[in-house]
Amino acid sequence: MKIARYPRVLHPLLSASAMAVALTASAPAFAHHSFNMFALDKVVTVDGTIKDYQFKMPHVWFYVVTMTKGGAQEEWGFEAHSPNLVARKGWTVNSLKPGDKIAVTMHPMKDGSKAGSVVYVTYPNGKVLWNAQSLNEP
């Protein structure tokens, strides 16, 4: 097991409840493009509110507004796998709606851009939606 830690570049952006989780490094499948842009050895969780959810080919994307420690709003983009793959993990076209409060556990971008590759999404009631990517996925 590899213990992930906050990437330095993300420090000022993370909410107070952001946490590192321990996962073995996962290697997403080469679906429509490479995942080389994501730091796959890092796993970070951010809290926020859904702004937009695009359940579309080739990859699902959703956008989340987070609050920085300084109280400023940041918009993040998160990528999951193809709709046909995440559907088999329980995702639907209605899984996320604008205004939903969620936590996103993800691999951040290597270059510090405000985007990440989803590992899983957690709802306030504890329900978890896994991206179709990890060796550890249930």
Next chain:
Amino acid sequence: MAASALALSAMAAQAGESHPDLTGVWMVQQPYYLGQRLLPEPALTPQAAALTQRRREAAAKGYVRSVGNMLCEGGGGPSLFAIRSPFEVFAGFGRMTFIFETETFNQPRTVYLNETAQPADIFPSPNGHSIGHWEGQTLVVDTVAFNDRGGFPGGVPRSDKAHLVERFTLEDGGKVLADQMTMEDPVNLAKPWTTTMKFDRMADTEERFEVTCDVDLEALKTVDLNAVKDADPEAARLLDPAKRGDDPALKYVQKPAP
């Protein structure tokens, strides 16, 4: 009466009733799409090894998404088996059909069970031309007439000289489909390569997704085709008007904008 019962039973056997039922929805097992190599490693020809090395070098310089991927061009079989998406197998009227749920290539693959020899003249295609027969509990499938634009599993290049022999069997009480592939290709493989891929049966209730692919012209604009043409045959093809898919009719009907 006895004779006709015997004839019926022979027909039933011929119709495949005594053979394993390969129909269903199948999903490739994890190791193959999580970057584990298919073993044993294939012995590449110097030409294929050089292409593989040029691909690696281009990837190290940031060319991580191929032109074919941007243009929604998949290469066809047998590399399709290594893509983590389900495929369905149907059988009937003397053929078995594989339908892959892959956005960059979803032409069905047909295996003709009622042809005993490969036809003399076959139009080369991404999946090639497959004929199959049963040897006991094993479906043996012979494939030739690939075109020159696809791949073997694991990113191994495949030429139009490729020959594929597959032995399909069911394991674990029908829960697992095994495909032992023996690949020959004088252009890319120094000797025949035999490896086995396995697939898990999904529930019959599993629905098929229509996966579509949109051409990504914005991504294509960022690619210097000349810089990558030696690493990506599809980039070289785009630079060659004789090879790419231009419609000859256009030069007669399409007038330049005023």
